[in-house]
Amino acid sequence: MNGRFRAGRTSPIAGPGSAITASGRGLLGRVWRVAAVLATAVLSVAIWAQEEQKRQPPPEFTSGYFPPTPTEPQPRLDTFAYVDVVLLIVVLSLTAWFLLRVRSRPMVRLLAIFSALYFGFYRLGCVCSVGSIQNVALALGDSNYALPLTVGAFFAIPLAFALFFGRVFCAAACPLGAIQDLVVLRPKQTSKTLDHILGVIPYLYLGLGVALAYTGAQFLICQFDPFISIYRLGGPQGVLLFGGAMLAIGTVIGRPYCRYLCPYSVLLRWASVLARWKVKITPGECLHCHLCADECPFGQIHPPTRFDPPTDLATARPRLIRSLIALPFLIVLFAWMGHALAPVVSRSHRDVALADRLWLEEKGRVRGTTEETDAFRAQALPNAEGYRRAVVARKRIDLAMTWLGVWFGIVIGGKLILLNVRRRREDYETDRSGCVGCARCYRSCPVEHERLGWITLE
Numbered sequence: 001m002n003g004r005f006r007a008g009r010t011s012p013i014a015g016p017g018s019a020i021t022a023s024g025r026g027l028l029g030r031v032w033r034v035a036a037v038l039a040t041a042v043l044s045v046a047i048w049a050q051e052e053q054k055r056q057p058p059p060e061f062t063s064g065y066f067p068p069t070p071t072e073p074q075p076r077l078d079t080f081a082y083v084d085v086v087l088l089i090v091v092l093s094l095t096a097w098f099l100l101r102v103r104s105r106p107m108v109r110l111l112a113i114f115s116a117l118y119f120g121f122y123r124l125g126c127v128c129s130v131g132s133i134q135n136v137a138l139a140l141g142d143s144n145y146a147l148p149l150t151v152g153a154f155f156a157i158p159l160a161f162a163l164f165f166g167r168v169f170c171a172a173a174c175p176l177g178a179i180q181d182l183v184v185l186r187p188k189q190t191s192k193t194l195d196h197i198l199g200v201i202p203y204l205y206l207g208l209g210v211a212l213a214y215t216g217a218q219f220l221i222c223q224f225d226p227f228i229s230i231y232r233l234g235g236p237q238g239v240l241l242f243g244g245a246m247l248a249i250g251t252v253i254g255r256p257y258c259r260y261l262c263p264y265s266v267l268l269r270w271a272s273v274l275a276r277w278k279v280k281i282t283p284g285e286c287l288h289c290h291l292c293a294d295e296c297p298f299g300q301i302h303p304p305t306r307f308d309p310p311t312d313l314a315t316a317r318p319r320l321i322r323s324l325i326a327l328p329f330l331i332v333l334f335a336w337m338g339h340a341l342a343p344v345v346s347r348s349h350r351d352v353a354l355a356d357r358l359w360l361e362e363k364g365r366v367r368g369t370t371e372e373t374d375a376f377r378a379q380a381l382p383n384a385e386g387y388r389r390a391v392v393a394r395k396r397i398d399l400a401m402t403w404l405g406v407w408f409g410i411v412i413g414g415k416l417i418l419l420n421v422r423r424r425r426e427d428y429e430t431d432r433s434g435c436v437g438c439a440r441c442y443r444s445c446p447v448e449h450e451r452l453g454w455i456t457l458e
Helices: 022-055 078-102 105-122 132-141 149-165 168-173 175-181 192-198 201-214 237-250 256-260 264-273 291-295 309-346 350-362 371-378 383-418 440-444 446-451
Strands: none
Touching (some): 078 105, 078 149, 105 168, 105 175, 105 440, 132 201, 149 168, 149 264, 168 175, 168 264, 175 237, 175 256, 192 256, 201 264, 201 383, 237 256, 291 440, 309 383, 350 371, 350 383
16 A cells, blocks of 8 residues: 555545545534434433422521522432443443444544533533542541542542543543533644643642642642533632633643643553553554644644664763753752742641631730631630641641652653653554544544545555
């Protein structure tokens, strides 16, 4: 196969050297009509369910009390939580089938629409696999906190699927990824240098989020999730603006949150490297036409390597040695910085903040009390108990921040090492850890078009 092809009874589609039959267009049209009907049905059911819940009469009070308007999502029945877990497994299974076996971009996108509607707008983005990282970290750090079974399932199930099928969770099951994928309109390729620099941020964000959750300070990842407020149609103004900016950027830079911020993507990357089945761009022999690399909006398709062993090794080996030598120094440096920042970070912990306020009130430095100090004194506890709890929290945060610095040093040093490791590739390949399984590369491959009967290759 020399890479030349001709179209038989076809009409052209976008891109050089590719054509699609009229029947193919008709099939896609039917698929999207069915998708629109299903999306409308799901959204209608969601709206009806919410309105039905609002119609339930509130209890009658005679004291002039009015029930407050809830600002947070209401707790759901355990039955519905388990239904969510089952639906997650179903969506992941269907995504793996349509992505790796059927090789259908329209069906993957249809599942993404379902996830955005159900797990996003109807389910209000909670429980979220991305945020479940913090629940797991808190369960490891606080023996008094019991990790809910459904939260643990949302954390573990996507990782288990990634071990076998790659990042099928990102492809269609994650509501945060789905809403970004649906707004990709005119994607632009970003430079590799920018990708390498910004690609370090999710690792750092993961470490910071785990450290704060482990110590019980705060759930940082949920607090600054850019899309949950959009799904809930309300939230802090700053977070809403952040989410809107992410979607606006996402029209030209594919999935900016997934690529440059999402902490859960780090775990999925690690699991996907071991995947038994992965996205294979072409179903046959690669033509080296470069069309797939141009089609991918996420820059996760690597071309064949042009490797000159004597020259490249002579250049890369000294840089690799310097990176290996720098690694322990980076670890020590960032560990010291993390420990130095611990007093600042500890102020976000409720026990430390409470102790600070108790001391100020005790010394007469402030006037009045707060709800927190009133609640503490209502337990008939001495101020010394509040100070003791703050000391315990400070020690935990000191240790966590030191280890966070170690993590930062490993991430940055490890990145420098990986940049100097050379790999061989004979054909165009997806990045095993970075590919989100959107299936866009399929529609650009001439060999895939021949498999579907759209064109004939010579």
